[in-house]
Structure formats: structure tokens, C-alpha cells
Amino acid sequence: MSDILHRILARKCEEIARLGQRYSRATLEDLARAADAPRGFIAALDAKVAAGSPGVIAEIKRASPSKGLIRADFDPLFLAREYASAGAACLSVLTDETFFQGHNAFLVQARAACGLPVIRKDFLIDELQILEARAIGADCVLLIAAALSAAQLKDLYDCARAFALDVLVEIHDADELAAVLGANLAGGWLLGINNRNLRTFETRLETTLDLLPHLPPGLAVVTESGIASRADVERMRKAGVHRFLIGESLMRQDRPGAALRALL
Numbered sequence: 001m002s003d004i005l006h007r008i009l010a011r012k013c014e015e016i017a018r019l020g021q022r023y024s025r026a027t028l029e030d031l032a033r034a035a036d037a038p039r040g041f042i043a044a045l046d047a048k049v050a051a052g053s054p055g056v057i058a059e060i061k062r063a064s065p066s067k068g069l070i071r072a073d074f075d076p077l078f079l080a081r082e083y084a085s086a087g088a089a090c091l092s093v094l095t096d097e098t099f100f101q102g103h104n105a106f107l108v109q110a111r112a113a114c115g116l117p118v119i120r121k122d123f124l125i126d127e128l129q130i131l132e133a134r135a136i137g138a139d140c141v142l143l144i145a146a147a148l149s150a151a152q153l154k155d156l157y158d159c160a161r162a163f164a165l166d167v168l169v170e171i172h173d174a175d176e177l178a179a180v181l182g183a184n185l186a187g188g189w190l191l192g193i194n195n196r197n198l199r200t201f202e203t204r205l206e207t208t209l210d211l212l213p214h215l216p217p218g219l220a221v222v223t224e225s226g227i228a229s230r231a232d233v234e235r236m237r238k239a240g241v242h243r244f245l246i247g248e249s250l251m252r253q254d255r256p257g258a259a260l261r262a263l264l
């Protein structure tokens with residue numbers, strides 16, 4: 001496991017302990033059940049792709065471990081509306097406070113500002129975090145294979161599905177792909193291939209392209225990280241990848257919506 005992932009997960013353990021002190025599991029379950037109905041994250045991506053467009057998950061991210069501060073002028077409501085009007089299928093909102101300067105409130109604000117489904121982008125290793133995600137309105141959660149054992153992945157996936165959340169399962173290499181496929185997850189999930197190596201932060205689009213021949217037919221793939229130009233989008237689409245998670249290249253623009261339109 002990379003140093004940064006190790007540090008992030010250590011922090012998450014502290015946060016989970018605080019969450020458990022603040023709320024009982026039963027209370028979090030009640031809050032999750034009382035939340036606004038999920039908007040259908042995978043369905044929104046599929047609809048774009050079926051219509052012949054790229055399915056873009058547009059990310060709302062103020063900072064990251066690899067890049068530091070990315071956007072000083074940070075308004076989730078403005079960003080969500082920009083992305084929605086530019087044709088994004090879904091939103092991704094960083095909720096991690098320590099390493100990404102995110103916040104749960106940003107997800108709430110972004111989701112309320114538009115009709116798009118939203119993924120809670122965080123480092124989820126405990127069912128309480130899954131319940132919290134649904135309680136704040138998330139429509140999808142991220143599960144990172146590098147952070148989870150096979151048993152944890154299956155348990156968190158089952159918990160998410162029990163609360164009608166879609167799941168984006170993220171891998172970076174062939175070993176992680178084998179572990180995810182071995183977990184025999186049923187429906188309601190997508191495979192994310194992160195082009196960023198979390199150990200070195202090197203970002204190569206070939207990460208996605210090289211893994212494609214190893215995927216079972218029919219598995220929907222999201223290429224994540226490092227998509228910065230229309231040429232990048234076209235390169236992926238020529239290889240049969242039609243779903244994208246795009247953050248930094250949009251977040252650095254004054255008008256992220258215009259930048260997204262240019263990419264599409």
C-alpha cells in the first residue's frame with residue numbers, strides 16, 4: 001500500500017471512531033433510509049453512452065495530495081450548475097477534509113444545486129461511512145480495491161446495495177482487477193480504472209488501455225484521472241471506453257462548464 005494511502009486510511013480510522021461515537025448504527029440507518037431517493041448514477045452514465053455521447057462524471061475537488069490547492073475560488077453550487085449545464089452525466093464530490101480540503105456539506109450543496117446523481121469520493125472502509133454517504137444524499141460510493149481486502153470489498157458492496165447505492169469499484173492494476181472479479185459482485189457496480197499510481201502519483205492513460213484486453217466482455221469501465229483534452233477523450237473512445245471521471249483539468253478553468261463542453 002502506498003504511503004499516502006496508508007496515511008489517508010489511518011485518518012479514516014480516526015474519523016470512523018468519531019462517527020461511531022456521534023451516531024449509533026441504527027441512527028445512521030434511519031438517516032440513510034430517510035434521505036432523498038437515489039438518482040440512478042449508473043443509469044445516468046448509461047443513458048449518455050446509449051445516446052452516443054461520452055458519459056462524464058465531473059469532479060468537484062478543491063485540492064489533492066498530488067497537486068495541492070487546485071482551485072482557490074471554490075463554490076460547489078456554481079461548479080455543479082456549470083457541469084450540469086455543460087452535459088455532465090454525474091458529479092463526483094470529494095468529501096475528505098484532511099487531504100482534499102473537501103466536506104460532506106459540499107456534496108449536499110452540489111446535489112441540491114442540480115438534478116445530477118452524485119458519487120461520494122472518499123476512502124470508505126467501514127459500513128458506517130456507507131450509511132453516512134447515503135444519509136447525506138450520495139447516489140453512489142467509491143470502493144478502492146487497494147484499500148480493501150476481498151471480504152471487506154464484498155461486505156461494503158453488499159451494504160451499499162442494501163441501501164440502493166450504486167458502486168464504483170476502483171482498480172489500478174491486473175492484481176486488483178483479479179481480486180475484484182474474484183469477489184463475484186452482482187449488479188449495480190461499475191469498474192473504475194485509475195490512471196494515477198497512488199504510490200508515485202504518475203498518471204498514464206495507458207493504465208486503462210493496457211487493462212482493457214483483460215476485462216470480461218460487457219463490463220462497463222470508467223477511466224479515471226489525467227483526462228485533460230479532447231484528444232484524450234477521443235483516444236479512449238476509439239478503444240471502447242465511453243465513461244470518464246474528470247477533475248483537475250476542469251477545476252483549473254474559470255468556467256469549468258465551458259471546459260467540459262470543449263472536451264466533449
Ligand SMILES: O=C(O)c1ccccc1NCC(=O)[C@H](O)[C@H](O)COP(=O)(O)O
Nearest residue numbers: 064065066067224225226227246247248
Ligand atoms: O489526486 C490525488 O493526488 C490522489 C491521491 C491519492 C489518492 C487519490 C487521489 N486522487 C483521487 C482521484 O482518483 C482523482 O480525483 C480522480 O480520478 C480525478 O482525477 P483528475 O482528473 O486527474 O483530477
